[in-house]
Amino acid sequence: MKPPIKPYNIAAENILVALLLAYPALLFLVRGGMNGSMFVLAILSVMLLLAGCRKHLPLQAGEIAFALAMSSGLVAILIVQIYHHDLTARYFDSAARFLLAVPILLALRHAGTEKVFHALQYAFPLGAIAALLAVWVENRWHAYAQTSFLNHIHLGDMAILLAFLSLFGINWTGRDSLPLKLLKISGFVAGLIVSVLSQARGSWIAIPIFIAIYIYAHLQTKYVMRTVLLFALAVLVIGLVSWSIEPIQLRIGMIFSDLSQFRAGHADTSIGIRLQLWGAALHLIAENPFFGVGAGGFAEAMQPMSEVGRITPLAAEFGRGEVHSEILAQTVRFGIFGLGFVMAVYFIPFYLFLRQAKSVHRPQAISAIMGMCVTLGFFVFGLTVETFDLKMTAAFYSTTIAVLLAAATAAGNHPNRHGK
Numbered sequence: 001m002k003p004p005i006k007p008y009n010i011a012a013e014n015i016l017v018a019l020l021l022a023y024p025a026l027l028f029l030v031r032g033g034m035n036g037s038m039f040v041l042a043i044l045s046v047m048l049l050l051a052g053c054r055k056h057l058p059l060q061a062g063e064i065a066f067a068l069a070m071s072s073g074l075v076a077i078l079i080v081q082i083y084h085h086d087l088t089a090r091y092f093d094s095a096a097r098f099l100l101a102v103p104i105l106l107a108l109r110h111a112g113t114e115k116v117f118h119a120l121q122y123a124f125p126l127g128a129i130a131a132l133l134a135v136w137v138e139n140r141w142h143a144y145a146q147t148s149f150l151n152h153i154h155l156g157d158m159a160i161l162l163a164f165l166s167l168f169g170i171n172w173t174g175r176d177s178l179p180l181k182l183l184k185i186s187g188f189v190a191g192l193i194v195s196v197l198s199q200a201r202g203s204w205i206a207i208p209i210f211i212a213i214y215i216y217a218h219l220q221t222k223y224v225m226r227t228v229l230l231f232a233l234a235v236l237v238i239g240l241v242s243w244s245i246e247p248i249q250l251r252i253g254m255i256f257s258d259l260s261q262f263r264a265g266h267a268d269t270s271i272g273i274r275l276q277l278w279g280a281a282l283h284l285i286a287e288n289p290f291f292g293v294g295a296g297g298f299a300e301a302m303q304p305m306s307e308v309g310r311i312t313p314l315a316a317e318f319g320r321g322e323v324h325s326e327i328l329a330q331t332v333r334f335g336i337f338g339l340g341f342v343m344a345v346y347f348i349p350f351y352l353f354l355r356q357a358k359s360v361h362r363p364q365a366i367s368a369i370m371g372m373c374v375t376l377g378f379f380v381f382g383l384t385v386e387t388f389d390l391k392m393t394a395a396f397y398s399t400t401i402a403v404l405l406a407a408a409t410a411a412g413n414h415p416n417r418h419g420k
Contacts, residue, residue: 012044013113013115017119020123021119024123024124025123025126026130027150028155045103054106055110069348070101072345076341080295084291086295086296088296097398100398104399104403108403108410125166125190126183128163128166128191128194135155135194145199155200157393158396159192159195160204160206161374162191163188165370167187168369205384268314273315276319277315277323281298288332290335292332292337292338325383325384327343329386354368364408365408374401
């Protein structure tokens, strides 16, 4: 039996529960709410670590790998910006969120109780429902659903991710009660609705990835062929159903229209602008492979590249805002250091989750599966848009992988008796 929890531990536990329960919804409902939640969670985590929640245990290899991955962004930016003689503080904002995930993981692995991790079961569906509520209240779906501080692409990406986290969380810690199961199904449906209303095509690409992760986690060797056929059937059914939804049909049809116009010489379409910016990024990467062009270098290069005809003036205008690819953005700005950083942020946590996905403890295995969805989901989202240029999305990613990895590797606090 565990020793009785002291009063100050009960207070810390209740604060942790409140933070984990609220942060996905705050992402959509309150400007600055996601960042504020992460800061408070990180501060509380540091306090718990200083109070000895780890009992002076040495760091494990996975914890060290996670810490190195999450700190690599600050190191990469520091090295490159020193080279370019520009240490403007704002360049470090998003990367600092990744570093804050380290104490959160270290503390929750040892201080996280069943009650704390149980809050996540409600947090993800409530977050998806909050996204739908935010869109409905603000009535911003005239063209694309969005909120006053979250554009339609990031909104659609976060909503579809929370939808599948809600779905995969069914019977997470045991057999769910009917109200809890209905909440998770409602979260799944709400997330899908927001994704459709947002018309963010990049989020739809991730759906087969999420399905594949779920099938992999439940794959048994003797049923490989049956599983492959089931996956193909699921993708086919989803594709056929999606094609009957008008916004999806229109957005997918625009892909072929944009490509046709691009080949005909009209480059200023949604896809055409992306192709121009990616080409410009690759050109600059080839010229500056080691230290990149610096944090502000890509935006500064837009006007000269437009003047020589490499990109159109409209593409240059968009390029001053972003590259429309997370991997290309980090690489063109910070060279090989930026590429190493973004790959580490995606795939070191993914590997740590992958190791736990076959755990004999179902709650830990489900936590790992959900973590794989988050890492690969953000990787897919980042193929066509910058995901970490917004501090709130960087904070959401960092917080979510930290708490899910803590749940998947919790030291002696397996959340396995709630939700029955």
